Amino acid sequence: MVKIAPSLLASDFAHLADEIVKLNKAGADMLHWDIMDGHYVPNLTFGPQVVKALRPYTSLPFDVHLMVQNPDEMIPWFANAGADIITVHAETCPHLDKTLDSIHSFGLKAGVSLNPATSEQVLEYVWDKLNMVLIMSVNPGFGGQCFIETQLEKISRVKELIGKRNISIEVDGGINPMTAAQCNARGADILVAGTSVFEGGDYAKNITSLR
Ligand code: DX5
Ligand code: ZN
Numbered sequence: 001m002v003k004i005a006p007s008l009l010a011s012d013f014a015h016l017a018d019e020i021v022k023l024n025k026a027g028a029d030m031l032h033w034d035i036m037d038g039h040y041v042p043n044l045t046f047g048p049q050v051v052k053a054l055r056p057y058t059s060l061p062f063d064v065h066l067m068v069q070n071p072d073e074m075i076p077w078f079a080n081a082g083a084d085i086i087t088v089h090a091e092t093c094p095h096l097d098k099t100l101d102s103i104h105s106f107g108l109k110a111g112v113s114l115n116p117a118t119s120e121q122v123l124e125y126v127w128d129k130l131n132m133v134l135i136m137s138v139n140p141g142f143g144g145q146c147f148i149e150t151q152l153e154k155i156s157r158v159k160e161l162i163g164k165r166n167i168s169i170e171v172d173g174g175i176n177p178m179t180a181a182q183c184n185a186r187g188a189d190i191l192v193a194g195t196s197v198f199e200g201g202d203y204a205k206n207i208t209s210l211r
Helices: 013-025 048-057 071-080 096-105 151-162 177-186 203-210
Strands: 003-006 031-036 062-067 085-089 109-114 132-136 168-172 190-193
Touching: 003 031, 003 203, 013 048, 013 203, 048 062, 048 071, 062 071, 062 190, 071 085, 071 096, 085 096, 085 132, 096 109, 132 151, 151 168, 151 177, 177 190, 177 203, 190 203
Parallel strands: 003 190, 031 062, 062 085, 085 109, 109 132, 132 168, 168 190
Antiparallel strands: none
């Protein structure tokens, strides 16, 4: 069954601990932290102190998505804050192979994210260092955007390239029950959802309808 990773970007920032406890009870499989630096993307969100402060509130894996200009500098910060998976954008890593080694050196799972306009070809020589490929189905920076349909083809291509390797495909942006079904059909393993998990307040029902 596809896993659901609610994005805390759409949560109530004034009550993050309560939100995390509620998502845990509602059946979330992991929690997705959108880390934005105001440079790589035009938005600013959580720093490592915030992530660390929330770590005791759940044992769900922390899936940390770095949308920052200097991921190499920040990997140790978020490893120490309690991340389980760290995903970097291929576009921000001039030495991607080395960056993935750095994530693994903390005993964490490593993911690479591809913007909508980035080809999966950038992964060609790092497959053996990957635990996850994060396919952005919106341009990073904000929640509540529309799913970019061309990314469905990318899911299929990545699935084929992964073959028998144990690498998950995560899709992020514009996920609702309809686009979730399309992603599932192409072989997505994890769906990140902000708006569609939080809207209306019944997180359990929303997570079930995404599955
Ligand atoms: C966008 C973030 C997403 C975002 C998804 O830059 O990476 O995780 O929160 O939000 P929705 O589900 O609202 O598109
Ligand atoms: Zn994200």
